[in-house]
Amino acid sequence: MKKIFFTPGPSQVYPTIQKHILNALKDDILSISHRSKEFEKIYQSASSGLKDLLKIPNNYQIFFISSGTEAMERIIQNCVHKHSHHFINGSFSERFFDTAKELGKEPTKTESTFGEGFDFKTNKIPKDTELICFTQNESSSGVSLPIKEIDKISKLNPNKLITLDIVSSVPYVNLNYRMLDVVFFSVQKGFGLPAGLGVLIVSPKAINKAKILIKKGVGIGSYHNFISLLRYAEKNQTPDTPSVLEIYLLGKVIEDMKTFGIDKIRKQTEQKAKLIYDFLDNHKSFSPFVRNKIFRSQTIITVNVGDKQKIIKNYLNELGFIVGSGYGQHKDTQIRISNLPAHSISDIKRLIAALKKY
Amino acid sequence: MKKIFFTPGPSQVYPTIQKHILNALKDDILSISHRSKEFEKIYQSASSGLKDLLKIPNNYQIFFISSGTEAMERIIQNCVHKHSHHFINGSFSERFFDTAKELGKEPTKTESTFGEGFDFKTNKIPKDTELICFTQNESSSGVSLPIKEIDKISKLNPNKLITLDIVSSVPYVNLNYRMLDVVFFSVQKGFGLPAGLGVLIVSPKAINKAKILIKKGVGIGSYHNFISLLRYAEKNQTPDTPSVLEIYLLGKVIEDMKTFGIDKIRKQTEQKAKLIYDFLDNHKSFSPFVRNKIFRSQTIITVNVGDKQKIIKNYLNELGFIVGSGYGQHKDTQIRISNLPAHSISDIKRLIAALKKY
Numbered sequence: 001m002k003k004i005f006f007t008p009g010p011s012q013v014y015p016t017i018q019k020h021i022l023n024a025l026k027d028d029i030l031s032i033s034h035r036s037k038e039f040e041k042i043y044q045s046a047s048s049g050l051k052d053l054l055k056i057p058n059n060y061q062i063f064f065i066s067s068g069t070e071a072m073e074r075i076i077q078n079c080v081h082k083h084s085h086h087f088i089n090g091s092f093s094e095r096f097f098d099t100a101k102e103l104g105k106e107p108t109k110t111e112s113t114f115g116e117g118f119d120f121k122t123n124k125i126p127k128d129t130e131l132i133c134f135t136q137n138e139s140s141s142g143v144s145l146p147i148k149e150i151d152k153i154s155k156l157n158p159n160k161l162i163t164l165d166i167v168s169s170v171p172y173v174n175l176n177y178r179m180l181d182v183v184f185f186s187v188q189k190g191f192g193l194p195a196g197l198g199v200l201i202v203s204p205k206a207i208n209k210a211k212i213l214i215k216k217g218v219g220i221g222s223y224h225n226f227i228s229l230l231r232y233a234e235k236n237q238t239p240d241t242p243s244v245l246e247i248y249l250l251g252k253v254i255e256d257m258k259t260f261g262i263d264k265i266r267k268q269t270e271q272k273a274k275l276i277y278d279f280l281d282n283h284k285s286f287s288p289f290v291r292n293k294i295f296r297s298q299t300i301i302t303v304n305v306g307d308k309q310k311i312i313k314n315y316l317n318e319l320g321f322i323v324g325s326g327y328g329q330h331k332d333t334q335i336r337i338s339n340l341p342a343h344s345i346s347d348i349k350r351l352i353a354a355l356k357k358y
Numbered sequence: 359m360k361k362i363f364f365t366p367g368p369s370q371v372y373p374t375i376q377k378h379i380l381n382a383l384k385d386d387i388l389s390i391s392h393r394s395k396e397f398e399k400i401y402q403s404a405s406s407g408l409k410d411l412l413k414i415p416n417n418y419q420i421f422f423i424s425s426g427t428e429a430m431e432r433i434i435q436n437c438v439h440k441h442s443h444h445f446i447n448g449s450f451s452e453r454f455f456d457t458a459k460e461l462g463k464e465p466t467k468t469e470s471t472f473g474e475g476f477d478f479k480t481n482k483i484p485k486d487t488e489l490i491c492f493t494q495n496e497s498s499s500g501v502s503l504p505i506k507e508i509d510k511i512s513k514l515n516p517n518k519l520i521t522l523d524i525v526s527s528v529p530y531v532n533l534n535y536r537m538l539d540v541v542f543f544s545v546q547k548g549f550g551l552p553a554g555l556g557v558l559i560v561s562p563k564a565i566n567k568a569k570i571l572i573k574k575g576v577g578i579g580s581y582h583n584f585i586s587l588l589r590y591a592e593k594n595q596t597p598d599t600p601s602v603l604e605i606y607l608l609g610k611v612i613e614d615m616k617t618f619g620i621d622k623i624r625k626q627t628e629q630k631a632k633l634i635y636d637f638l639d640n641h642k643s644f645s646p647f648v649r650n651k652i653f654r655s656q657t658i659i660t661v662n663v664g665d666k667q668k669i670i671k672n673y674l675n676e677l678g679f680i681v682g683s684g685y686g687q688h689k690d691t692q693i694r695i696s697n698l699p700a701h702s703i704s705d706i707k708r709l710i711a712a713l714k715k716y
Contacts, residue, residue: 005389010602013388021379030371030552031363033682066424066554069598073580102580188599194388196424196554196601219577222431222460240427241546243554243601244368324391 004347005338007324008139008300009168012342014192020252021245029248039244040236046251047236053254053262054170056177056201063200063229064242068092068167070224071184071198072099075131078210078226079161079182081218082106085129087145090114090138091327092165097133114328115141115302117295120149130209131161131181137169139189140327142288142302142336143295147175154179161206168300171262171341172269181206187246190299191253192342197246202226257341265341272339272348273298279352286355289326289334301337302326309333312358319354362705363696365682366497366658367526370700372550378610379603387606397602398594404609405594411612411620412528414535414559421558421587422600426450426525428582429542429556430457433489436568436584437519437540439576440464443487445503448472448496449685450523455491472686473499473660475653478507488567489519489539495527497547498685500646500660500694501653505533512537519564526658529620529699530627539564545604548657549611550700555604560584615699623699630697630706631656637710644713647684647692659695660684667691670716677712 005012024030032038047062056062065071076084076099084105086097089112100107110123125132132153137144154162161181166173170185177183181203188195210226220226223239232239257265277296280288280303289302305312309325309332316323326334339348363370382388390396405420414420423429434442434457442463444455447470458465468481483490490511495502512520521540524531528543535541539561546553568584578584581597590597615623635654638646638661647660663670667683667690674681684692697706 003386003389005386007389007391010389010391010599017388018383021383025376025379028361028363030375031361031365031368031680033365033368034553066428067598067600069581070424073582076580099580102577102583104577186599194601194603195392195599196604219460219462222434222457223427224431225460240425241368241544241553242425243552243604245552246554246601322389 001320003320003322004343004351005322006343006351007322008336008338009186009189010195011189011338011340012192013194014253014256014342016253016256017192017194017249020249024245024248030245032244034241034244035237042244042248042251043236043238046247046254047233049251049254049258050199053258054175054177059204060177061202061207061230061233063202063226063233064238064247065198065200065224066196067198068165068184068186069095071200072096073103074200074221074224074226075163075182075184076100076103076105077219077221078213079131079163079206080105081130081213081216083108083126083128084131084133085109085125086133087118087135088112089116089118089141089143090135091140092138092167093133093135096135096165115143115289117143117145117292120153125153125157125160129157129160131163132157133163135165136173137166137297137299139168139300142290142297142300144169144297146294147173151176151179161209168338169297171257172266172299174266177201187250189338190340191250192340193246193249193253196243197250200229268345269298269339269341272343272345273301275348275352276301276337276339279355289330299339301339303335303337304333305335306333309335315358316351316354321351321354359678361678361680362701362709363680364701364709365680366694366696367544367547368553369547369696369698370550371552372611372614372700374611374614375550375607378607382603382606388603390602392599392602393595400602400606400609401594401596404605404612405591407609407612407616408557411616412533412535417562418535419560419565419588419591421560421584421591422596422605423556423558423582424554425556426523426542426544427453429558430454431461432558432579432582432584433521433540433542434458434461434463435577435579436571437489437521437564438463439488439571439574441466441484441486442489442491443467443483444491445476445493446470447474447476447499447501448493449498450496450525451491451493454493454523473501473647475501475503475650478511483511483515483518487515487518489521490515491521493523494531495524495655495657497526497658500648500655500658502527502655504652505531509534509537519567526696527655529615530624530657532624535559545608547696548698549608550698551604551607551611554601555608558587626703627656627697627699630701630703631659633706633710634659634695634697637713647688657697659697661693661695662691663693664691667693673716674709674712679709679712
């Protein structure tokens, strides 16, 4: 029986992945030098394909690193002398805050309850904040922050940098990148790739901040600081030996998504999410963990299932449906269902039918 | 025509790679969670397999990161407050030194001419050195440092940490790990894997140094500091989402190598290297760049070919043999030939026959 992974990530791979990997093997993509013209074409294809797919301004840079977690470290190092401000409502936004502390910064925070959003009207951001950090889609709780609220904060704070974690909402989330300075994700969720690649989308203003920090004598890291990444990106290369296969696969899946149509991907994501939430809202014992519909993620759906969680997970498992557990204290009473471009409408309908039957 | 890559890395993949990747696709290795029991088994298999293959002491830790370049950064961060000492005779040993500078340390160095080794008898290491850094096999020049000289320095400096870059000599190089504190490599050379994984082999003494630095208030990085890596390694996990596929493939290739026999791999490496060096030593216009036989690498063979380098590379290319260019100022007058476990004796003989015919 072929399994379908509805886990929050790594998750179901994009349907064309097997074909692309076989082509990569045939065409020696695993052996080519990362300093070759052939690699530069692969880099360029992924980088410009991404800009095209997500409507990223041309003067923004695309940097390839190894994970979303690495992205947090590099962003703090390159954009913060002392003060970052973090909107925390789950484990990943907290991880970002902790990263700033571990790197010797003095981060501040606006905290909300796990599973809830923020009251953006009343939130105060300290004056000396250099970087405001949002986790747009909290994979741990299934809370998603409305883009227009983030854009408003960006407009109100023209002298601060804004960074956005879209690890589990890309490519669904539709952003105005000009309002943002560093946006990052990893590829094992929305793009349906094997894990092992992180992507940084960086504004000229953020690059400039890294330059200012260097001049001040603040350490911004070594090979993966923004200046080193930029120097190599300008020749379609990376400072280190990257996962050539991952960058190749990203370029190929982006082509596939462009052929399918990003608008269609986004529309279908909402249709599939609606099927799930409608089912949950009317179920007698299951319920969506996120009560406020404004903050409900379209891509990571967290479900209260009660003390029978293990039994439900096993039941689904036997039918070939793999779902995630809850996070932290909700580990044994929630399941998490991802709704990604790799999941077809019929996959989602089959999962709902199985849950209905339980 | 099927190509054979003799490039310094990425290079020819191990002959079983395609089979293992197909199995990984079939068994959903690309989709499983990095927090699952299934992943823990994969981690454990690669980690204990490596210890077994290379005879690494049981109390040493295996950490999975993303590249050899990342290894340099993490080692400097976690093992050095101020003073590292670097033996520099090529681009990668120089990169290690530069990393220390970029991270705000005060590194010192012993320099040698590119293409030469060191006179270990006369070298002085500053008293306050905390970490001595060797690039055991300089991929840029094809110079290899004798292990017994490194062991001697280790014995003479019991209070200093010793780190060894074996990026392009693993698994050929036969080390006494008890004389060393941090050894590192990436997988796209000797293990014949696709690029995208770095491995740190870390002694208890090096872990302890990281703890001392924390107590002193010295920054040792965030998610990939030794303490965080250790906390996760103890449960066969990584702090971030790693390349699950790479760790899976590493475990599988290690099993293959154990079946084939590490002694046989090492013996064959020397036999193949001898074939190449003997040919070059007797050739009228080609010659090994490394004159002193004591310092000649068995795995990266650098050849002076003169001003016809481009023509020779193209000639080999048309026969399906891909070799590397020289490094830096030798880019257009040298070729580099890798001699790795993925290269059979007959591959090497065919390459030599082609060079003979030229």
